[in-house]
Amino acid sequence: MPKVNGASLLRGLIGTAGLLAVLEAAGRLGAWDTERLPLVSTVLLRAGELLTDPEFLVSARSSLTTWALALLVTIAIAVPAGLLLGMVKPAEMAVRPLIEFLRPIPSVALIPLVILLYSETTHMRITVAVYAALWPVLINTIYGVRDVDPLAKETLRSFGFGPGSVAYRVVLPGAAPFIATGIRLAASVAIVLVVTSELIAGGIEGVGVYITIAQSGNRLDLMIGATILVGLFGILVNALLVAGENRLFRWHRARAGAAT
Amino acid sequence: MLELVDLSHTYGSYRAIDRVNLKVAQGEVVCIVGPSGCGKSTLLRSIAGLIKPTGGTVLLDGKPVAGSPENLAVVFQDYSRSLYPWMSALANVGLPLRRRGLDKKRRDAAAMAALEQVGLAGAAAKYPWEMSGGMQQRVSIARALAYQPKLLLMDEPFGSVDAQTREELEDLTLRVCAHHGMTILLITHDVDESVYVGDRVVVLSKAPGTVVGDLPVQLPGPRDQIHTRELEAFVRLRAEVGRLVRGMTPHRNTHGFGVETR
Amino acid sequence: MLELVDLSHTYGSYRAIDRVNLKVAQGEVVCIVGPSGCGKSTLLRSIAGLIKPTGGTVLLDGKPVAGSPENLAVVFQDYSRSLYPWMSALANVGLPLRRRGLDKKRRDAAAMAALEQVGLAGAAAKYPWEMSGGMQQRVSIARALAYQPKLLLMDEPFGSVDAQTREELEDLTLRVCAHHGMTILLITHDVDESVYVGDRVVVLSKAPGTVVGDLPVQLPGPRDQIHTRELEAFVRLRAEVGRLVRGMTPHRNTHGFGVETR
């Protein structure tokens, strides 16, 4: 997690601008058929326009709410479960077959079945997103728990603290950097799945629904424009999470060797 | 109060301690000395219930203990790993006091007092990684003392501080301990220290460690860094412990280690 | 060979060392003593190029150094964090030798020899987490000695071993060092050790550390654990260093630390 400051922000902008310039030039020089894949500038323009399009904004707000709820539910389920499975080896061994069986099942196969469980479209979307976002947090938490220094746990145990206290006071903070990585992964996975479930299962509102409608008119520029906004949201979320990690895990950074 | 009966521990196939027998009375300060790698830390971790000894039993007040005994504090040899990097020195010291059912204010006050006693009043807000090795070790000691356990296990607790601080910490420990009637098991490499601090000095053999000496320390009056160390009884005991430890050092004949110099 | 000019370092707003000046000649063994937290490790880390001092310069053979100097070895105070847990003791010791352009067989042989010298021939295949504190520390020393650096920095290298092993390691270090013409900077808390090992003893004041004493150690003949320590010059020097360090200990008047006992 590099520290976010003015200079690094500027470098990020330079990097992004550079890439965009190269893509624009490539498009103009005929690297691909711009009828089928619009120029970067066209798409960016559309993305900008979308931000003032009330129809899109309603959809965006709906997707955002779904995403936030999904991420919360994910964390609420996966972190405690990961702590438990990481600390209690027999529990992990027992449910491992189940977890490993469930993990590779694609949401595209599940969506039609999940639909049947809910009469509320939002609930269905949240379930689909949670189902996919759960794993990064769960697996990272399990690995993080295993990475906690045993002496740190022993110290607390020797003072007579029970497993619950050890979990809460040592294992959780000790594994937190791993968990945070998992949450950062889950945040973008949840974005991806909220939009995907909207794309596949339709609905009244949602960025995915908007994209479906754009598709109906063969409006690639709008589709990609909306996609770009999804990606930009991803940048924003990541930046916020990294900033949070930097605040919370000062100790972790202090112990880790700085990048050269 | 504490009794070890035929305590043994084997890591995989490596025997670290072998049938150690030891009785420690309530309020006693027992020092354990022995060559490096002879199993002192293993012994201490067995008593603390952190490893399950592969043989023998640990009795506390006559009852065998499973897990960590109640009312125990440990100062680990690897103190830097036993402090929580996400907490300030104050929070580290205060953490075990939650077990004592104190509210935050009282915990902080007790932790602050303990830090003051080890000379770290000014560093209460520092994080472990902002402290020198000796400071971290002192935080670890402060944490144990503030907890006021009935049984205190210390694994080379004064190894990383200068001579003067070391003496002060020795005295502090004895004082706090006497005041609260703690029982102490202290591992040290410093023969002088073992005689000065201990009511008894137990000498372990080279690995697998067994008890090869158990010397009561009978020194008159309250101990004092300057006068006690000058007593004839002190000098004699020190020499005796020294001889015992040396006799047990493994390297001399096995690897020709250090042969050239003498 | 090594020269520190007005070396200062400030962590955030906390000044750890303050304009330290020091000259070390080729082949010299300089011991640094000073109270806990006075900035000894900070000084050593500045020389090793691990932190960029906020003031002053480090000159090596007259040239200012940036980054870690060539041909340097360090024994860290926190030895357990400087050994790689994914490697055996042998591999840990052998790793730096890759820089020396040795093939695997010669590396292993050299590493094995070094482990033997520190009395760990039997533990070559063990991983750091399978070793006691003292053993880990000795692996760290073996690594530095096997590397045969021109400049060797040691931060309390003998703190976790028993007295006898400590003496043997002291002698070993001096012997290896003399043989290869190394220059050594050794941080210690043990005043005896500083006088026994050093050609010079440098005393640092309490934080922010500055040089308050720089005593040449002139002892006749090759050193010897028993006879050297009995020399009158040794005893006198030791007392002098002791006085200097004590005078500099911060706690006495600030926190009332240890007041009761004296």
Add this chain to the structure above:
Amino acid sequence: MASRQSGGRHVRRATSGVLRFWIVPVTLVLWELLTRVTESPYFPPPSRIATQFYDMWLSGPASQLLLTESALDTFGPSLGRLLAGWTIAGVLGIALGVALGRIRGLAEYTDPVLQFLRALPPPLLVPIFFVLFKIGTPTQLAVIVFGVIWPVLVNTTDGVRAVDKGFLETARVFQFSRYDILRRVILPSAMPKIFAGLRLSLSLALILMVVSELVGSNSGIGYSLLYAQQSYDYTGVWAHIVLLGVLGLLFNALFLVAEGRVLSWHANARRNV
């Protein structure tokens, strides 16, 4: 004596195997009961799924390991693409992750772009890949790689940044070569986190394999699933789900064996003895 001991070990291993997998029969029985009670055409009982599974894929000749022609045709190309995609993503992810973790400037210049890409739903990228990569397999590989690289990349970057200062300082002081620092200090130390990422991406690769075959493909497990879905063959859909789950179990078991070898030091060092 020795034989008795090894006999005991066998028994113990067998019981631990039973203890380990008790959840499988329990789940199956519950599942069967539940589906039999609800009788929804969308949720057929596992026994029926198993029958269809067997008919579709497992009723072949012994010479083909019981796999049917259709199984060979369906699984072969799909699994090939999956493994190829995962391998490419793993290598790329680790390489990029190490670069980003160690070279500060690089991370700063590229971070926004990467975070941007990470949030893009692969289904939306398929049309773009279509234009950029042309025909079939390259596009499908691109979809898989693009979809599964992120856990490896993010975990590697984080793992590499979190290498203990003590380890790095030692390396600097002894002037390890760049290669040695990377190979013998940074990578081993980051390995636990890298493996967490690889493990996540392995099952993701199965998912992305399916996603990549949904569009513009007429072979493979994903296509076969789509076909069942669009024929309202729900038992068939479930058979595919079970197939993916079983493949996931299988890959994961292999993966854990590999991880056990590479990370044995870690498991042991972190164990409370």
Add this chain to the structure above:
Amino acid sequence: TGEPESSATGGSGGLEKSALTIGVVAVPDAAPIQIALDRGFFKEEGLDVKISVEVGGAAATPKLVAGQLDAMLGNYVALFLAQQAGAGKFKVVADSYQAAPDNFVIMAKGDNAAINTAADLAGKKIAVNTLNAIGTLAVTATAKVAGVTINEKEQYVAMPLPEMGAALETGTVDAIWVAEPFISANAKAGAKKVADSMAGPLENFPIAGWVMTDKFTSENPKTVAAFQRALAKAQTLAASDRKVVEEALPKYTKIDAATAAVIALGTYSTSLSEARLQRVADTLTEYGMIPAGFDVKALMAPAAPAQ
């Protein structure tokens, strides 16, 4: 969605449920619903209708079953298959759309000399938007007339309509089955028409109708009737005046007004006829997609009583 509202809001007296969510695919078939909304036909009946945009019949069917949708515009082929598979019990409450010439066209790359007519489709890869639906039926039937048998599992490739152009261009597929506005777009990009898939056996073929679950129709007869009445007005308008459809299209799709003005539209139906549904069943049986003896009656909802 929406909690059942017991009391009716309009003057039509005691609707069982007034808030309805209707699933439609964003294609011209669905224009009547937009027309009914715009003209307030639903409101007049006391209905509060929301449009949910769906990707296709197969995806929307479970939503209907689960109650996330109260009604949907279903294409008949998908609907018959779903009913046949037991995925639910459905009722067609109104007919909506039937094919007209050049609604759905098979296209190939302009410079591909090997494909000129439906007879050239033997062994070629053909892109359709959904497998096992109207697209595959239409292409298979068109090819059959030309004497070619299509191997469904080998030759059909599913992909979203907007991606077909690129797939054709790069040779991923040899032919594509598209509707407007993609016919115009691909023609502009150099694709040529190979055949009109809605000619011959599929001339005037019924495409889509308004579907509810059996359960919903029996529990909410008044609501169903109100919905039917409102929709009937819109269907009539759409059937009689192309302009009305052209106005509605850009409101629920991204087909712009200019495109709407020129694209080929199908015919909007004004009544539900069992005979027409029977034709769908017969055709499906002919191509082996459903067994003979499919009960069309079970799909028919009673027509709305006049208000």
